[in-house]
Amino acid sequence: MGTGTQGAGGLRDSYDAIVVGSGIGGLVTGGYLAADGRRVLMLEQHDVAGGNAHAFRRRRKYEFDVGMHYLGDCGPDGLIPTILSGLGVRDRVRFLPMDNEHGFDRVMTPTATLDVPAGWDAYADRLRQALPEEADRVDRFIELATALAAVNRASLTGDSMAQLCRRFPEAMRWTRRTLGQALDHCGLSAKGRTLIAAQAGNYGSMPDGVGFAEHVNITDHYLRGAYYPEGGGQALVAAFVEALEAYGGELRTRCEVRRILIENGRATGVELTDGQRISAPLVISNADYRSTVLDLCGGEAAFPAGLVARTREATMRNAIVSVYVALDTELPALPNANIWWHGSDDMEGAHAAMLERYARDGSMDTVSQLALFFASLRDPGAHAVCPPGHSNFQLMMNCPFGYDFWGVPGGPVHGEPYRRNPTYLARKRQLTEAMLDTAEKILGPFRSRITHVETATPLTNERYIRAGGGTPYGMATWGGTARRPDVRTEVEGLYVVGQNVRYGSGIGGVATCGIAAASRILGRGLFAEAYTGVVLGDASRLPERAPDWDPLAVSRGQARRRAKGLAGIG
Template identity: 75%
Template structure:
């Protein structure tokens, strides 16, 4: 626990810690856990009821548990990224990863003229793409050769090889780090159909090929091609393991506790002020909050940062946002693979997306959903008592749609304090989108509407409300100044670091975990990620709590002080 300090006059009491982490997404929890394992007194602040950010779950009807953002994880074999991060904290044995069908295919891509099952391994992936695109086989080989070179350089950089050394080894490969996926597809001579099959999983980062860096795309693919997995018990089980490590090593998680501002004096961070006026003093502050909110709101913009950085941040654009429709059925769906499905209504993904946006711009309406991603929790975590009752199905349908307030018929989103949820225009748009998504899903799965026991739609405004993400996107910034650069974890303010989906380490579970490790490495002055890959363990498993019968990761993720507070949704 932090040191309690007496307040001055009638002001609220102050508290002192070695570090304060604002936000409890996976990036924040990784940072906090390792700082606590190093012996620091760490406080994590979370405005929501539970920790986890986009990795948290919610429950409905005492029968169904839905994952918000954990659909599958890559590189979770014995020497994988997330297992190594968990191992370094001493909690590796507390999270089990269930493999998807890494031989038959963990992703199924469906277009009107093709079906490609994506297996683990670049060579097998190349062979299946070439078989689906026989007239473009040479182009596929050129692209995969380029992709593996860029992905290999990225992996080496992640594990500590200096960029200058990577440029010395292969300057031509490293130049591709500044180019887009679209430029690489053009360079290799791929058709619109070929581009669609190679970029079909664009929903993993929320951008079309011309709007995402090649390095980000191939890093994402390399991550999954090392094997795709799902955490047993869902994303909250992973979050709970990080919370257990934090608390076991002397750290503290406070949920329902919101930061008002980050305190900065003479160019260095000195703590955080909460919305109730309490001041938490610390020489180290890590913001896992939205980057734009961190710079412009929590830190006061020009009060803390150079004017050019503030201007860049104000002008930043965000990645596409996601609409997710959560569905439960009172029956099992037949013949489903243990895989995600990426369905595209045409062989030209980019053209169909542009046509959708053009139709909306001209008419103010949608007439179709051009692409849809399916994630089947009841297949990936089969038999889990929390996912759904035996004989039922639990799955999620996701598509990329505009996030603007105009599209959603609101006068202001949650970050601006706008009361959007009951506005007729918002509800009408939400109903329209839900029906179009279900129509598209039934083209793939067959009719299922008459077996629905629960259906619920989350919009970009839903995500903004719970995660406080600018634009309601889970993918972070699209542009931040020139090109597609993103901020580093270090900031211009001494003692202030940023982690999460907006940093240069990227979005997704692996990206934010790597960003958290990078932040801790800077703070502790040691290459922690390469160390934990080599087997270093900072945490002490003997200090971890025993898990009793009925252990509930959602309860654990509320923090020790609020585990038994009212309002926890239950299963059964």
């Protein structure tokens, strides 16, 4: 294993593996490599680890999750608990169940309210009740979906492609088709399609733009039970950071990579923006895939021309706008559930009309779909979420993709000083007011009780996460819908993880791709091993947590844990 000598900033000049970016995918991969005894360096350009799973604080009273809205499959043998268990940190994260019996997601349209419970059978019953005239079509869809869910689960526990084809010949035919094609096949109405695909905000695409397998995988993930990590999303991130560092790895925040070094077709390390070069025979990029291929690796200098062209031509999934709201009062009685509100029974038609209006006259003054996530209901009484008697929630909606919508020629990665641009500010104000208006239609008046409101746009996301075009969902097309790259690349020693790879969107998807990458590198079925109780590394090396343990401080890495600028909760 490499040791190397120390250079500027205390970094060694060589490691066994370098992880570029510290989203959940990178944290999982890096943690498992460190637990195997590899000397791992994780580099993060932001102030804190976590990627879209990180949190931020305001007014010393409120902590807002950026993208950790809820998690699925967190029971004793669930996906994320299993991945944590393999690193010895399962007991460091407690998962709080949402209302899995009555409904963890509430879908609202003008003519229907659907409360989504845990379990495929219960979910199917609710769909039939909401769509009595389409019960046979619902059954057809559920039959297809549950068969594909079984394929997804079997692949996770180690079945090869050949084994999957033998065990699930019919379902395998649907792995390359879209959700839209499945809905067409089952003959569902516009309303039926809307109720089934209402939570499209979990992957950022209308039915024709997402693979059926991905939709099923995410649905199955939540139907195994919906949860939220106690203490917020940063608590989950911090557990992975603790594992990485306890097993000898290093996390360096505010440390940006300029390029990934490649010589003779293999990765050899990275160069930082300050010019320092660090060598390693393994590089795992948790950066945006297009940025990895086209910028960090130099495009055709490292990859086949066809792959580079496909990556240049790739389109991205929907961009989003998020409004973070705090109130000095509790919300009226609500279930412990997210709300997915749709202003039309035809979600796809409403989305197309929104894009048409914008293309015609640039208007964006109405909201056709809105998602609402309530941190103060998911983790009631949490010290960091909000003071007692207050509320903390997030509003989220799709918006047209691209910089033109915001009146700027480029984004933060291009050095564009967008934050004072008058067109950008006007658009941001317009959408904020429209989203708050819509939320008051759903929740009742609350504006007079607002103590903090803040809006994040795709440019905000690009600034902090460096996601391509600001979308947290990755690529929509990469040489075809539902086609995405694998974790292993054409460059020897270079792997990719994150929202763009074939394991799908969301925390569950990126955690899966992280353990898949580590499994490829180590030549072991790590998830299957962790599922049976195998723990890599020595869990006795994990640090004790002091009474004032702060997951946000932990997520800055040991080198910057006490650096100035960390927001606290008073």
